[in-house]
Amino acid sequence: MNPSEKPIYVTQPFLPPLDELQPYLKQIWESKQLTNGGPFHQELERKLADYLGVEHIALLSNGTLALVTALQTLRITGEVITTPFSFVATSHSLLWNGIRPVFVDIEPVTLNLDPEKIEAAITPHTTAILPVHVYGKPSDVDNIQKIADIYGLKVIYDAAHSFGVKYKDESLLKHGDLSILSFHATKVFNTFEGGAIVCPDAKTKRRVDDLKNFGFANEVTVVAPGINAKMNELQAAIGLLQLKYIDKAIERRREIDTQYREQLSRVTGITCPSLPPDTVYNHAYFPILVEKEYPLSRDGLYDKLRQHNIFPRRYFYPLISDFPMYRGLPSAVQSNLPVARKVADKVLCLPIYPLLTSEAQEQVIDLIAGN
Template sequence: MTNQTIPVTQPFLPELSEFVPYLEQIWDNRWLTNNGPFHQELEAKLAEYLGVEHVSLFNNATIALITALQAMRIHGEVITTPYSFVATTHSIMWNGLEPVFVDIDPTTFNIDPAKIEAAITPRTTAIMPVHCYSNPCDVEAIQKIADNYGLKVIYDAAHAFGVNYKGDSLLKWGDLSILSFHATKVFNTFEGGAVISPNAKTKQRIDCLKNFGIVDELTVTAPGINGKMSEINAAFGLVQLKHINIALRKRQVIDTQYRLSLADVKGITLYEQRDFSNSNYSYFPILVEDDYPLSRDDLYEKLKSNNILSRRYFYPLISNMPMYRCLPSAGIANLPQANALADKVICLPIYSDLTDEELSMIIQCISDVNLR
């Protein structure tokens, strides 16, 4: 179909000439890291754009997750979802905590609140849900459970940049929310992330922890880590932020075209967003059902043979990976919905520079099962 490979995602890049003046300023003032002027400016502008009070920038979202758990002084067990990227569970393990998997809701693909309460033990201190594919978790139900049992809620919001929930920022829910600014995300700083805090005191603790736990020149109060974002990353974020609304609108057009073209393809189920939130169109997952002429893996290979890269995201489940499958909560019988979903899902290419011609090729490849 095409001699050029269509990637599953591709970062939005502004004109290089727009970024160069920022680099020149960094060279002039020789401030490369440690809360420089671009770092401070990006925190302020992101807080305004996202509709939150306190943003702490990080060099990546994994370090941000690890630090968030430390900041909340979590110990013992953390209830989480197996349907996510491995960084979610890795951050729990890096803190010497035990992840406890519970199943997902088959309509939202998010952690199922109805399964959380049964997984709580005297050792449980926190819940770490994931807003999967930018679809909000059932935040009210999760918060009610957390309040009843005195648990912290730390949201992995890596997919949820710019998402609102019932008219307000989704990032305000829980004790903390963590964003990813990796190159694959709708908003990127090459590599990067952020922690959203509810108050200045919590932000102060997080900012201390991401700088080795240093309070001042003579005082270190906690075993922190080096999680600081550099000035170059922050500067790139400032350029990205100027274009984010245009990039999101382009993604929305692609999302709409996929939905119109694939809605009637037998055996393909489209993922639906909750009707009281917006999407940032970060992913376009489809489910390959039993009545589609090809298996999920055969469709994946078919797309690949036509130079179209899709992703079985998330497959395999975290709970089925060698380092986690020995956990008592990782058994397949305990996670039937997550296992079933992981065997059906494919994320199709979506990014702001995807052309109409490329989009048509992808749709044709899925719709025409006789096409090799």
């Protein structure tokens, strides 16, 4: 098979028609309100809360600062239990708050934090659990909450991948004390860069709003050493436009997912992880696991696709616990994380995005199937 003419990346951002941005730009130019909670920012907060089915949402400049700010909002200190199988921002947010990450292994089917292994990692210093809904798929929220209740721990979900995901008929983002979202260019819903914190009540949202604005509660009062993590008006305008197209974009992702699942489940040695029951998914990622029975190793398949101008990604390899700033931690030892290590060595995320053509997808499938 000839290499694809145009590179096929793991993702490509959806962009609304350019001419639809013009009226928003005009309004920004006329009002000169560029940031600090302007009208588009306020409108997007309202519309997103509505669309996602949550009480309150605070917009931030990116998902990483949303994580950092969420931890500060709940005054988390000491040790926090988290997963090594995620993007490095999850654990970095702990270090930025002077908190020690404690890695706990993942569960082999959902690839999320394994609740059965959490209790053994709790110490007198543990204050919270920071699970990730990896690829947007729900963590075991019920069992995680049970443990949190028994030990008096807070739960903050890194829901960077979970825009629009529903679990048991309601937004997945309602679980835990707070959830954060990412609106990065590579995400299902993008504002170029952007993020949010989903809050259960107005008081918590107010604290987030103060913290994302240097800690200012009013012109003369600073309540905490906050940071500048505000979403600006241009980002918010893009978000308002994206909302018009999001359902169609997710629908196209669903079709691509179905096609991959049908075609690749026939290939010996390729596993397509399933969805937890009761989930309405956003099809943010399409991970496959390259098993021993497949003729190539995961990296062999990764290289083969790259030679054909197709660029899948090994999300999440290496494990966070293998990066230099984490590997000295007692919980980072290999024997503590056997499932995460195995999964990190066989996972490959395939191209999935609304503008992926059927021909391009066929090419990816044919190469994996060895045709």
